[in-house]
Amino acid sequence: MREDDQKPAPQQVDVAIIGGGLVGASLGCALSELIDRHQLSVAVIEAAPLPSLTDASEQRGQPSFDARASAIALGSAQHFMSLGLWEAMAERAMAIRCIHISERGRLGAARLRAEDLDQQAMGYVIPNAWMGQVLHRRLAELPLGWHCPARVEDIQPVAAGHLLTLSDGNRLEAGLTVLADGGRSGLKEKLGIHSQVRDYEQVALITSVEVSHPHKGIAYERFTDEGPIALLPMSGQTMVLIWTHEQGLEKQRMALSDGDFLAQLQCAFGDRAGRFRRVGQRYAYPLSLITAEETVRPGLAVLGNAAHALHPVAGQGFNLALRGVMDLVAALSEGLEQGEPLGSLTTLLDFEQRREADRDGVIRFSDGLIRLFGVEHRLLSHARAAGLVGFNLAGPLRHGLARRAMGVLR
Ligand SMILES: Cc1cc2nc3c(=O)[nH]c(=O)nc-3n(C[C@H](O)[C@H](O)[C@H](O)COP(=O)(O)OP(=O)(O)OC[C@H]3O[C@@H](n4cnc5c(N)ncnc54)[C@H](O)[C@@H]3O)c2cc1C
Numbered sequence: 586m587r588e589d590d591q592k593p594a595p596q597q598v599d600v601a602i603i604g605g606g607l608v609g610a611s612l613g614c615a616l617s618e619l620i621d622r623h624q625l626s627v628a629v630i631e632a633a634p635l636p637s638l639t640d641a642s643e644q645r646g647q648p649s650f651d652a653r654a655s656a657i658a659l660g661s662a663q664h665f666m667s668l669g670l671w672e673a674m675a676e677r678a679m680a681i682r683c684i685h686i687s688e689r690g691r692l693g694a695a696r697l698r699a700e701d702l703d704q705q706a707m708g709y710v711i712p713n714a715w716m717g718q719v720l721h722r723r724l725a726e727l728p729l730g731w732h733c734p735a736r737v738e739d740i741q742p743v744a745a746g747h748l749l750t751l752s753d754g755n756r757l758e759a760g761l762t763v764l765a766d767g768g769r770s771g772l773k774e775k776l777g778i779h780s781q782v783r784d785y786e787q788v789a790l791i792t793s794v795e796v797s798h799p800h801k802g803i804a805y806e807r808f809t810d811e812g813p814i815a816l817l818p819m820s821g822q823t824m825v826l827i828w829t830h831e832q833g834l835e836k837q838r839m840a841l842s843d844g845d846f847l848a849q850l851q852c853a854f855g856d857r858a859g860r861f862r863r864v865g866q867r868y869a870y871p872l873s874l875i876t877a878e879e880t881v882r883p884g885l886a887v888l889g890n891a892a893h894a895l896h897p898v899a900g901q902g903f904n905l906a907l908r909g910v911m912d913l914v915a916a917l918s919e920g921l922e923q924g925e926p927l928g929s930l931t932t933l934l935d936f937e938q939r940r941e942a943d944r945d946g947v948i949r950f951s952d953g954l955i956r957l958f959g960v961e962h963r964l965l966s967h968a969r970a971a972g973l974v975g976f977n978l979a980g981p982l983r984h985g986l987a988r989r990a991m992g993v994l995r
Contacts (some may be wrong), residue, residue: 586614592756595801596628596758597758598757599625599626600627600759600762600763601628601629602630602765603764604765604767605629605631606648606904607713608903609765609887610721611668612910612913614724614727620729623921625932627727629733631733631737633733633734635721635733647816649713650771651792652713653713653825655903656710656804656904657710658904659707660908661907661908662708674716674719675814677711679710679711679817679819680699680708680712680802681708681802681803681804682707682801682802683698683803684803684806686806686808687806687812687857689809695789712819714747732753737752737772738748740762743758746758746761748839759928760927760928761886762945764886764887764888764891765888765889766891767984768877768894770890776885779880780873781875781876782875784873786831786967787831787871788832788870789827789851791826791827791868794826794847794862794864795823795862795864796822796823796859796860797822797860797862798822798859800818803858804816804820805854805858806898807854811828811831812828814829815900816897817900825866827897828850829896829898833992872896877891877892877893881930881933882930888909892909893906893944896952896954896955898954908940909944912936916935
């Protein structure tokens with residue numbers, strides 16, 4: 586007798602979502618209409634304890650809902666609107682009215698203004714912990730099977746889809762499994778899905794800083810010899826700082842006293858955002874571009890960071906992933922109308938086709954920014970400065986970039 590024959594039969598579900606982070610939780614919410622219309626059984630398996638539904642402070646140990654804040658493109662805000670989540674998200678969203686791009690030591694600067702595009706905002710900055718709370722409050726209202734905290738420890742393809750073995754002893758058999766585990770759990774590799782990895786050999790240092798002047802909704806992207814610095818507007822006079830460092834150099838900045846850190850930041854960034862007065866806790870994130878070589882198989886879709894982890898310089902990772910969530914749900918909905926089973930390869934290839942151009946375009950865009958402005962190509966600086974000046978003049982190019990930043994360019 587095989588060991589499996591002695592275990593209780595696995596629970597059958599239509600959809601299993603591995604990971605209840607930003608992407609898995611968004612997918613759960615986006616499936617709500619299909620759950621209703623087709624009486625789908627959906628399970629979400631999340632390894633880290635759930636975010637508190639009453640306390641929106643950061644979730645320690647939860648990779649998605651930590652102390653970061655994310656730049657949410659206008660297109661993503663519209664998706665949240667369509668899911669009925671925007672009203673709650675907006676309670677802590679700060680509008681980005683202008684994106685100011687400059688290079689230290691060069692004259693060129695580009696400004697992308699929402700008003701030039703007849704918009705109120707280019708996008709919004711929302712604390713990740715708040716997004717987690719809004720998403721999980723909504724999920725708690727849906728008829729989902731919750732497995733949390735529980736880790737998917739094994740995944741095996743079977744005739745009906747995939748068999749998942751959970752750390753709490755449960756087993757699930759799902760017609761469609763969505764891998765939204767952030768790509769670090771080893772499940773992709775267990776399935777033999779390879780990834781291309783480009784280690785940027787950079788580390789993003791993230792914290793919040795208080796500035797002396799009102800930020801007026803301006804987000805700054807400043808390229809320095811040491812790497813890009815982004816400042817995103819938050820409530821009051823607080824801004825989120827994303828300071829990219831060559832690997833190793835961040836250690837020294839992590840260890841500085843607050844006063845020395847602020848002084849070095851001021852020196853690197855200059856005065857255009859005012860004087861930096863107070864700094865919050867600092868966190869370090871190693872950066873690489875990771876792209877999965879396969880994102881669909883019969884009964885399997887790979888989403889979010891598991892499919893593509895990008896450099897955060899252009900604030901595109903989650904925005905891209907959310908468009909993936911929406912396209913997956915649209916493909917599933919059409920497939921179901923046409924009588925296709927949920928995990929059908931026809932449906933999933935339709936999803937893959939919807940994603941391809943957007944995904945490749947965004948990856949090229951953010952990777953191109955790093956190559957053009959990253960720490961490794963200092964010799965390009967003259968060309969870059971010329972490019973930035975040209976940028977301010979060249980309307981179509983600027984508008985193209987603005988539309989990409991707003992997440993409305995496909
Ligand atoms: C410094 C930084 C700044 C960023 N800023 C922006 C920004 O401004 N705008 C933007 O659009 N994007 C931004 N991003 C990208 C964005 O954070 C990611 O795209 C997003 O977090 C991906 O979410 P995810 O759910 O795919 O993965 P994750 O956030 O990694 O979540 C994966 C989830 O799966 C769970 N899990 C893992 N393994 C298992 C398992 N075996 N079983 C069950 N559960 C499991 C984890 O506990 C976790 O909850 C930034 C990224 C970084 C690093």
